[in-house]
Amino acid sequence: MSRFTPEEKVKLARNPARPGTADFIGALFTGFFEQRGDRLCGEDASILGGIARFHGRPVTVIGHRKGKNLEENLRCNFGMPSPEGYRKAQRLMKQAEKFGRPIITFVDTPGAYPGKEAEERGQGEAIAQCLALMSALEVPVISVITGEGNSGGALALAVANRVLMLEHAVYSVLSPEGFASILWKDASRAEEACGVMKLTAQDLRRGGIVQGVLREPEGGAHTDWEAMFRTVDAALTKELAALDKLKGPALAKQRYDMFRAMGQNLPPAGREEP
Numbered sequence: 145m146s147r148f149t150p151e152e153k154v155k156l157a158r159n160p161a162r163p164g165t166a167d168f169i170g171a172l173f174t175g176f177f178e179q180r181g182d183r184l185c186g187e188d189a190s191i192l193g194g195i196a197r198f199h200g201r202p203v204t205v206i207g208h209r210k211g212k213n214l215e216e217n218l219r220c221n222f223g224m225p226s227p228e229g230y231r232k233a234q235r236l237m238k239q240a241e242k243f244g245r246p247i248i249t250f251v252d253t254p255g256a257y258p259g260k261e262a263e264e265r266g267q268g269e270a271i272a273q274c275l276a277l278m279s280a281l282e283v284p285v286i287s288v289i290t291g292e293g294n295s296g297g298a299l300a301l302a303v304a305n306r307v308l309m310l311e312h313a314v315y316s317v318l319s320p321e322g323f324a325s326i327l328w329k330d331a332s333r334a335e336e337a338c339g340v341m342k343l344t345a346q347d348l349r350r351g352g353i354v355q356g357v358l359r360e361p362e363g364g365a366h367t368d369w370e371a372m373f374r375t376v377d378a379a380l381t382k383e384l385a386a387l388d389k390l391k392g393p394a395l396a397k398q399r400y401d402m403f404r405a406m407g408q409n410l411p412p413a414g415r416e417e418p
Contacts, residue, residue, distance in 0.1 A: 165207030188229030204240035207250030256297030278303035
């Protein structure tokens, strides 16, 4: 059992010193060529994506980007994408399928940007289109939740054949603060919400929501980036090799069947597995 409580894991997942998408791309891939813009409205820096090689194999890599300092945070909107970001992701996914490239995504977002201007430009529709597109892709898709994975803003990049989580990452329908505000009308009860939401990697693995939990260095991923990179590299190599046995429609069917089965093995309410 983890020595960290759910609320402590949320704090670890939000630690700004954890490696982000740009760090994983720089460490695990070669020849990364970033692609920008949604070919409709503009560029959204909170989604980073492009073409790269993984151990010599062409792949498409897409992920949320929060930034490492205040200037980058503001430019990337603290990792909260607008519709342009999700449309850019769709463009890259369609391109990947056209050329037969596996897709690897890194998820780390507080959620999609909820501002008025994002809604005016079709935020909900852009997320829905991502979900629909990923559901039908006929190339291997692997998602790695590296920090926060909140709301539809996270799920938009996580409809994958394999969903992996770092040991102290979190994945949930919304933030603990939002959950507490809705359920108890009191955002100050966010820590209590963490224990109710079953948002840890261990909870989600038991329910079949994620297919693998990647061990972090002692104290969290931010304490030893190189060790974390080695772990993720080994996991991606293993999962890609397994998915290579499936082709075309079989990949889409496996993804569909996996999502249909999610949550079937959760223990009854009020009971915890040992």
